[in-house]
Amino acid sequence: MSENKRTVASPSSASVSSTASRYRRSSLQKTPVPRGGIAMARNTKDAAASPKPVKESGNVQDDKLVEMINTTIVDRSPSVQWDDVAGLDGAKQALLEMVILPAKRRDLFTGLRRPARGLLLFGPPGNGKTMLAKAVASESQATFFNVSASSLTSKWVGEAEKLVKTLFQVAISRQPSVIFMDEIDSIMSTRSISENEASRRLKSEFLIQFDGVTSNPDDLVIVIGATNKPQELDDAVLRRLVKRIYVPLPDSKVRTLLFKTKLKSQPHSLSSSDIGKIVRETEGYSGSDLQALCEEAAMMPIRELGADILTIQANKVRPLRYDDFRKSMAVIRPSLSKSKWEELERWNSEFGSN
Template sequence: MSIFKGIIDSFSSIFTEEDNNHRLHEESNHDPTVSGSMSVVDGANERVAYKLKGYFDLAKEEIAKGVRAEEWGLHEDALLHYRNAQRIMSEASSTPSPSYISSNEKEKVRSYREKISKWQSQVSERLQALGNRKGVGMSENKRNVPSPSSVSSTAFNRRVSSQKTSLPRGGVGMARSPRDATTNPRPAKESGSGYDDKLEEMINTTIVDRSPSVKWDDVAGLDGAKQALLEMVILPAKRRDLFTGLRRPARGLLLFGPPGNGKTMLAKAVASESQATFFNVSASSLTSKWVGEAEKLVKTLFQVAISRQPSVIFMDEIDSIMSTRSVSENEASRRLKSEFLIQFDGVTSNPDDLVIVIGATNKPQELDDAVLRRLVKRIYVPLPDTNVRKLLFKTKLKCQPHSLSGGDIDKIVRETEGNFAYGTGYSGSDLQALCEEAAMMPIRELGADILTIQANKVRPLRYDDFRKSMAVIRPSLSKSKWEELERWNSEFGSN
């Protein structure tokens, strides 16, 4: 998303500057000395700055819509909005200035013309970038643009008097502006399945995970969780004839446990092994949209998942989206949860659909009861045990020169045991960081020789490197959090 942040920052700096200047102009208009000097000037001449400001506001609105469309991956809409902005700014640039206007009015006109000139340059760059990305020339794109007369001066004057849409001072990204026939000539299309094509495109570009496949062997241990996923997703996808009636698989699974122990990798592995479409849903992908869009997005998500089944809808950090409902909760969050529950029930009502919802969290106690009831299988993903830690160390050291014996590895495994009385209890991600820190020990000993030494001359890892690393990389899970998860598992878990 860094490209969109850059776009937003480049435009918002001008927006903020315009707002500040506008306030200064308003103050000057109330200055009696200025008012006295302006009284001798013809009223028609004084309207040129007001007209330029109207063009300015319309262009700002179109640019905001273009940035939002780019952020959603709707490049055709972004091109349309940017071209509308260019036409508006071209008309503004061609607006003549009267031969005589007051000095105050002249300063306003000069300020607006400078800002519009800057915008024209930046919008041209965005048009060029989008044109190159789509693999078409700018001249070809122009054939699909409405004629300049569609943004005529008459239409402009009507819109200036009827619309006062503005952007928050912080930037373009949070703009909320009404849709109209000029900026959105095409109505939102509905596909044959009844969902919005634009929302489907957004889901395909930001939620469907096309990352490299994760296999079972990439996830060390977690045999209980693997068995549950095998029965819920993989086998039913391959032998639907066997999993009917009472053997129909559960459609909701909760993976809970300390962070950094493979919950996300496990969900990706099951999607890969079952050749299912993997929908990776985060809180930001559902809640950072316009008001009212979150519920539509949830509905479309489930509809697309059904159309592309077998599907796995994975909701990482599900507690941030589906936490317990409260009186003080805002209405948008409540509607989002209600829509999720409705769509989840719709998926489970059809025995022929194979859409599995998997949630992952390290705070299962914060989940709403209605959500918890639908996630009928709740698998605890604990800290790695002795065998898993040993397997992890051997895997990490496989491609790294070392002089550790089997006894040395066993000692490291014992010293990373989850014994909170001694302040230890390493998670999978903690062990990864521990190995990386130990691998840096031989490098730090080189000093100035690091620039000239050959790679094969660096000494191999030793047991002492891991001992020293344990003083730097400490366990990330506290005793109180671990005990809370253990209690919740004994009360609600499926283990």
């Protein structure tokens, strides 16, 4: 009996063994191992299980960069007109010749009359440099790019240079264009050996795209930079910013115009002699300082109301007086020291266009 069992068991195991071997052969034929052996197959399997992010390349990457640049275009008008900018006649004339007139009459501004491609607005902070750029965006028919350091920098190595290149390509495709770089010294400061390599490459790409061998002089793309530290700009950047307009502290005429403009919408009892006194006493104030002074003076009648502020009618509040401005001058002081003012004056006499 035991022998019969052994006899029956033996052919059964052989049959199973042969069936298994045939199955293994057929499975190997259907799923061949890729070149590189089992190690590559394991790597492929691991990659499928836990995929790593792959950096975009080609057209997809280009579209992404173009979209990033398109976000810097000021599509909506900032609603700042020329008349809103008091004084600064030299800067207005330069912008008129460089941006507004060539955009409207391109046929006249050719050859030697071709407008300069670079303009630098420099001077103490708070005197209307950025407001001039807003007025250009409103008055001109050009595409206006508002570029800052954050829009040209990237965590990816090499992407900052591509962004600069894409910026100029988009500006050329949408010309006439204006590229405005506020606080340009934060991006285009003097190159040094110790600075970051990515920063050096960004500056080099900007210089190449602005006025390199690939640039076309017939393209109407204007670069406007604004800074209160022109002495920190790279020499190559200064060479490309041909016109350098000094935006100084407001003189007595401009201060008078500013005060009259601010007081138009505010009830006051100031005479012409009172305004003249305020103008003389605010020597050294910037435009933003004068704005803050007017706002502080306007609060003086409100502070006198005390508990009545909740019940009094708006037309019952007393008008502004000269004393309100006198008290406000003790709170709002000039923001620019005389040494910095003199330094900018010296730089203007050496490098400025006016």
